[in-house]
Amino acid sequence: MANELTIFTEIFPVQLEALPNLTLYQLKVSGAIALDEIGGKVCYRLQTKFGGHWKWDKEKEYVITDSPQDEPAIKQILQEIWETSDEENVLRSLENIEVFRNDTASTQGVANFVARSLQDDFSQTIDKALAKHRREAKTHYVNLKSRLRGWVIDNHPAVSVSITSELESKIDLKTYLAADTHTDRLKGLNVTDKTKPFQTSMPITGIVGRLGENDTRDRLLAFKPPIEMKHLIEQAPNDELVVKVAGKYDYVVSALKIKIHNADYARFKINEKLQIEAAQRVKYITSVASIIQESSLVDSAYAENKYKHLFLNTDDIGYNPKLRIGSDKITTPNAVLHSLKEFGLYKSAPNKQIRIAILNASPQTSLDQLRKHLRNELDKQLGYELIQATKQESSSTSREFIESAIEKIAEKDPDIILGIIPTPSFDTDDWTPYDDFKQLTLERDLQSQVIQPHNVDNYHIIGNVVLGILAKTGNLPYVLADPITYADLVVGLDVARQKKRNLPGTINSAGMARIYFANGELMRYNIRETMLEGETIPPRILRNIFPQKEFTEKKILIHRDGILPESEREALTEWGNQIGATFYFVEVIKSGTPRLYASQNGKIVKAPKGSILKLSETEALLVSSEFPAGFRATPQPIRVRTYPPFSLKHALHSVLSLTLLHYGSLRQPRLPVTTHYADKISSMAVKGLKPKTLDGAIPFWL
Secondary structure (H helix, E strand, C coil): CCCCCCEEEEEEEECHHHHHCCCEEEEEEECCCCCHHHHHHHHHHHHHCCCEEEECCCCCCCECCCCCCCHHHHHHHHHHHHHHHCCCCHHEEEEEEEEEECCCCCCHHHHHHHHHHHHHHHHHHHHHHCCCCCCECCCCCEEEEEEEEEEEECCCCEEEEEEEEEEEEEEHHHHHHHHHHCCCHHHHCEEECCCCCCCCCEEEEEEEEECCCCCCHHHHHHHCHHHHHHHHHHHCCCCEEEEEEEEEEEEEEHHEEEEEEEECCCCCCCCCCCCCHHHHHHHHHHHHHHHHHHCCCCCCCCEECCCCHECHHHHHHCCCCCCCHHCCEEEEEHHHHHHHHHHHCCCCCCCCEEEEEEEECCCCCCCHHHHHHHHHHHHHHHHCCCEEEEECCCCCHHHHHHHHHHHHHCCCCCCCEECCCCCCCCCCCCCCCHHHHHHHHHCCCCCCCEHHHHHHHHHHHHHHHHHHHHHHCCECCCCCCECCCCCCEEEEEEEEECCCCCCCEEEEEEEEEEEEEECCCEEEEEEEEEECCCCCCHHHHHHCCCCCCHHHCEEEEEEEEECCCHHHHHHHHHHHHHHHHHEEEEEEECCCCEEEEEEEEEEEECCCCCCEEEEECEEEEECCCCCCCCCCCCCCCCCECCCCCCHHHHHHHHHHHHHCCCCCCCCCCCCCCCCCHHHHHHHHHHHCCCCCCCCCCCCCCC
16 A cells, blocks of 8 residues: 555674674683673773674573683783783672683574674774764863664564664763853763763762872872873873763763763753654664675665565554543543543542642742633533632742741642742752652642643643643543553553662662553552562562562552563562462563654655564564654564563553553653653652652552
């Protein structure tokens, strides 16, 4: 058919016949050092010494190389490693490097080997090609960067080529510091080494001190830096600041350029949209692909017309984007607000009065239009009687004012508080007036909705505010028209992580579950606080989240935000065996995924929501976003992975269906409601922003 879409990817199969012979080496270590701790470091030493490519296969914990060496050469490099490693260096634990003759590299290992080798060989050529598309703005440059990554598709190694945009400030870090002397605000800024034009940006993680203090200059020069860096260190004045980058490298600030990430836009007064439309993105990827294809190691990209068995759509998984509202009516997501006004909510609170209190920390901002819009939508259109319980107003955003105002508001027993709270000037981990407001309302079990002052006259956000108010005042706007049939409950599971101070790693502070019925109605949220090391939720917390009384004999589908630790899966499976429940497991991985595209009538367009690339019988890439017309960005898929016996078809269906049920916005989110906002809830939890009642049925996170 003339209008038929053909889906294709930015992933390229490896041509196995072009691969060189690969040799595997085993590392023998002493003590309790994990092989992964030293694998990459050993490969770097070997590649520097012998050339060729030496890569660490994490899956099988082997070194893979296309440049094998004889035993005397290996003994020599071992001796050099021992002689140049001090007692604190983990490489001291390396005892031997031995050829492993009885196994082959994993498919993922081969894919990673090819991707990293191509990156090594062609990175400068690629960067120069992409530099032709550099765009200049008043305060910054927009640069294009590529990333190659190994994948396994249908048991075959493959390499993805992804393009990202980076903003580079026109002023260097030293010039920036001259204008903003708050050195504590440097942490988190991303920088690159001026002497390495193609270096990937790294975050500033600490302040070392001044160059003239504690022999810092001599220490930096003792590392024998390259000549250009040596000159920068020698020429810098004694009072120049030295910062720590990526937790391990010390730099004088005059040696660093600033790379501007999204979180820095307000700080640098930038209003830049880095969206790249699908056709333009494919053009950039094609230019990179043509470079790496000179190696003959990769073929043309996976496309539906050649690999039809790998490409699925919504019909293949039985996805039906329909919602059930009042009077047992069915509607679509795009028509939901209009349908709610015509037929009512799926389930309304018994009392159709909504007592709204207002805390206005921006009194110069008129709220007349906001009141008018809310009364029109909630009162006239949806039949709710709005009552303004009280209003507290001040130009102060101090803790004292906010606490005093909330105390007075609480006496009026409102159903919800609208907080008109200015945002900080840029993203920060510091405590803000927003945090004061949320903490003081949550600990009193008061529902709240924050509106930024610049949005109070914005009619386009009113629908989102209305849905949020309804959901937080005991109403249920809509549910799935067709409840899922393969589970009784769907549970979003996440860990709230808290960074340690001055130490690597994290402390996990809370296990969070959001439990939904098969039709998508929130049964309750459940927060279990603890302090523990590592990345997993311990068995005792999991048993508390899923008590026998409620979950016995149930089929429970777990949506885990990110990678599901094996220990969690084993603990829940064992608990299910004890209480007669069945747990199914699905990972929802939101970052690092290559994109899908579509071709239609000779034009490159966005892949529609529900486009699927099947990686294996248990894993797929899913386009879960649907951007409105005129939106230039290309949707990034999420990676969905399941564990047998739960089918991939049902995993994809559950994830896609639950993107329909977010009551914080009329626009459907990229993630299912089970894991959407997981990062936000986690960051709130580690700050202490949690409800007084750690089990509840009101979605406080909206």
